[in-house]
Each structure stands twice: as structure tokens, then as C-alpha cells.
Amino acid sequence: MFAIREATRADNEALLRLEADSPQGTGISIVIDREDYFYRSRLHDQSKILIAEEKGRLIGVMAYAIKEVLLEGELERVAYFYDLRGESSYRRSMKRGLFRLWKAVFEEIEEAGALFIYGHVKADNFDSLSVTTKIGAQPVASFSILSLPSLKGRAAELDPHLDTLEEEVHRIETSVGVRSMRPLRLLDPYARGAELGYLRGIYRLEDGDSAAQVSAWDLSKIYKGRVLHMPLGLRALGAGLNPLSKLFPVPRVPVVGQRIAYLQLFDPICRGPRGRLLLKRLVQQIRKAAYKDGIDILTLFVYDDDPLASLPGFFPEKVLHYHTMVRPLSSSRMPDPPLYLDIRDI
Numbered sequence: 001m002f003a004i005r006e007a008t009r010a011d012n013e014a015l016l017r018l019e020a021d022s023p024q025g026t027g028i029s030i031v032i033d034r035e036d037y038f039y040r041s042r043l044h045d046q047s048k049i050l051i052a053e054e055k056g057r058l059i060g061v062m063a064y065a066i067k068e069v070l071l072e073g074e075l076e077r078v079a080y081f082y083d084l085r086g087e088s089s090y091r092r093s094m095k096r097g098l099f100r101l102w103k104a105v106f107e108e109i110e111e112a113g114a115l116f117i118y119g120h121v122k123a124d125n126f127d128s129l130s131v132t133t134k135i136g137a138q139p140v141a142s143f144s145i146l147s148l149p150s151l152k153g154r155a156a157e158l159d160p161h162l163d164t165l166e167e168e169v170h171r172i173e174t175s176v177g178v179r180s181m182r183p184l185r186l187l188d189p190y191a192r193g194a195e196l197g198y199l200r201g202i203y204r205l206e207d208g209d210s211a212a213q214v215s216a217w218d219l220s221k222i223y224k225g226r227v228l229h230m231p232l233g234l235r236a237l238g239a240g241l242n243p244l245s246k247l248f249p250v251p252r253v254p255v256v257g258q259r260i261a262y263l264q265l266f267d268p269i270c271r272g273p274r275g276r277l278l279l280k281r282l283v284q285q286i287r288k289a290a291y292k293d294g295i296d297i298l299t300l301f302v303y304d305d306d307p308l309a310s311l312p313g314f315f316p317e318k319v320l321h322y323h324t325m326v327r328p329l330s331s332s333r334m335p336d337p338p339l340y341l342d343i344r345d346i
Contacts, residue, residue, distance in 0.1 A: 004104045007049040007061065012037050014058045015051070018085050033259060034223040040082060041065070043192060043344040048108070049083070052101040059087040060098045062105055065344075066112050071335055073178045079109035079329075080345055081119040084128060102135055109329065116328045118181075118335075120345060123321040137327035141337045146300040146311045147318040148287060150263075155288035160201025160216075165194060168202045172215070175269050175308060182340035189344050193217060200263065205282045210272030212279035212309075216286060217343060220261035220295065263290045265300040266343045268309035280312035301346065305338050 007015065015037040041047040044065035052060040063083040068075050086098055109117055121128045123142070161168045166187060173186045183189060193199035204213035265286070270279050287298055302311050311319065326334055 002052070002054050002100070004050055004052050004101055007037075007051045009038070011051060011058070015049075015061060018058060018061060018087060021088055036222055037083075039219075039222050040344075042196075043189070044080075050101060050104055050108075052098060057087075060101050061085045062101050064105055064109060064117070066109065066114060067342075068184060069180070069340075069342075070178050070182045070184060071115075071180050071333070075184055076115055076333075077113050078181075079112070079114040079117040081105065081117055082345065084119070084131070099135070102131075106135075106329065114329055115331055115333050116326050116335075118324060118326040120322045121325050123323055129323070129325075132325045132327070135327060137325040139323040140326045140334055141303055141305065141324045141339045143301060143303040143322050143324070143341060144311055145320040145322065146302070146314070147320060148283070148298045148300070148314055149316075150291035150295050150298060151284070151287040152291050153288045155292070156285050158201070158203045158282075158285060158289065160203065162194060162199070162201055165190060165202075172202075172267050172269065176267075176340055179338055179340045180335040181342065183342065189342065190215070193343065197221070203282060203286060205278045205285075207274060207278060208272070210270075210274035210278055212268070212270045212275050212282050214265040214268045214279070214282065214286070214300070215343075217264045217266060218262075218293075218295070219264070224259045224261055260296040261294055263295045263298045264343075264346065265298060266341070266346075268300060268302055268306075270309045276310060276312055279309060280314070283312065283314075301341055303338055303341055307338060 016034060019034060019037065038049070041049060041063060044067065046067075047063065047065040049061060049063040051058055061083060062081060062085075065080045065082075066077060067080055068077055070076075071078075106117070117137075118140075119132070119137075120143075121132055123129075169187045169190045176182055176186070190199060198217050198219050200216040200218045202213065202215045204211060263286070265283065268279060270276050283298070283300060290298055300311065302309055324339060328334065
């Protein structure tokens, strides 16, 4: 007997087991260890998790959120899908009912009046790309995630600007403008992040006519990554660097079995001729501060066509690539890039 229903708190342990069976990546393989499967849903005002069962066994899950975002300056209702997971024996083909899970989600979000449904899929996650393509989604933009280890060393004091959060978020909102996929009020996700204790701060460096800033989000209390596989080259690099990192400001390389605490950097903004250089300097300072707080990895998120910032280069570094996939629903309307990357979506 196949059934689709809304997940409840009683499903948490089964969902966590399914998550543990869903590693991410091909070269570096990492699984996310959550304490609470529902934490992402609490970041959204209107969200739902649907699960598929067969003979009482959990075989798949898909979550979605209904959001109001700007499209060409107008406020429109769209749907965001996330946490698509399939039990390992079903995952490759998504047969025997999991497409019915997609269909159930589509019916609900169409009833909610969403123009389209979108999600972010890792560029080398070929199973998920295949599934989303088969149901009519197409890539509209790509973003990169710069992954860096924290650094031992003395960090300069940085003002988190949390005492002037409304003013600081207004600065970000003004810089971003009415970009597609931006919430009408950026203060809403920032205030929610501060309320839940996830927002570490909004940090900025200025030098004459140039400046750079990012917002830092720490969710390490509710989830961590766990390394399942590392390429031989990185394992050899770690063998040489990791002992030195205890004494000198050189990066640590994750090792197999290690649980990883992340600090996520969003809304990067550069201004002036030295803006990108200042962004690199700012990230270096945050890496050193993060080391003292037990953070292992920092991740910086930037759309590839972002007019406000681009990824600075580091060594060693790892850059992950994602596609934003969009499937039209009640109309053929699609978001025009450049897009805004919402922290709640990651």
C-alpha cells in the first residue's frame, strides 16, 4: 500500500535516518547530521513536508515553502522545494510512487497560486538533476559555493552590527535593489535568523572609496556535516597541513569521519576598485575568528552573474557548483537573472 501524507514530529527519527543515507557530492562526499529534520521549515512562514510510504516504510520525502518574492519589481507568489530525498533502493529511477510525491506537491502549490516552483540542485547530483528535468524544470541560473577551512591566528575585531540590524539590512536591500527572487522585506529573514540565534553578524571592511561586506550565519548547533569520502590528493594534503595548523595559520583539511561545523557567508557586496581584495581580506579575518569558535568550514555563496560580488581566490579551496532549477506552474513566467539567493533556501 502506497501513501502520501504530511510529516509530523513523530517522523523525525525516520527522516533523520533517510538523511543519513543521502550523502552529497562525488569527490568529497559529505552527509548532513541534523538533530531536527524540521529546522529548515521553521525558517519559512508557510512550509510543509510530505512523505511517501509503502507498506508503512518511508521511501521518500519532499518539502516545500510558499513564498512571496519580487519578480520584475512586482510581488508574486512562488514555491520553493527542498530536501528531496529517496530511500536508496528507490533513488536511481524514482519509480514505484516517488513521482506521485512530486505530483502531490505540485497539486498543493498550484492550489496555493504559485507561478512556479524552484529549487537548488548540486551540479554533480545527476540523480536529482534527472528527476527535476523529467518533471519539466530547467536551469535559470547557477551559483558557486566557496568552501574554506577556518584558520588559526589572531583575528582583528569586527563589528557584527547586530545593534543596528534594521539599518544594516536596509543597506543590503538598497544595494541588491528589486532583484528577482528577493523577499519584499529582507529584514524579515534577517530578524528571524537573529531571533533563532543563527545570525552571527554583518561584517564590513572599508578603505577609502572601496568596501566589502558579508553576513555570517552559524547553524552548527543544529546540524553538522560528516565526511564519508575524500579524494586521495586532499587526504595527502591534509596529512601535511593538519599537524601544522595547530601551530601556524595554515588551513586544516577535513578527514574521513570528521564532523564539520559550518559558518555560512551570504549577501557578499563589494564596492570600489579594491572591493574584491577587501572581500578576500574580510573572509580571512572571519576565518580566524571562526577557528576560535570551533568552526571547521566557511562557505561563501555567490551567483555566477552577481553584479555586486564575485568569489575571491584562495589556496587551498573547494568550489561547489549549483543550478537553480525552475518549473513553471500556473503560467510560463520565469525569473530573470540576476537572482537573489535567500539564506532561508540554503
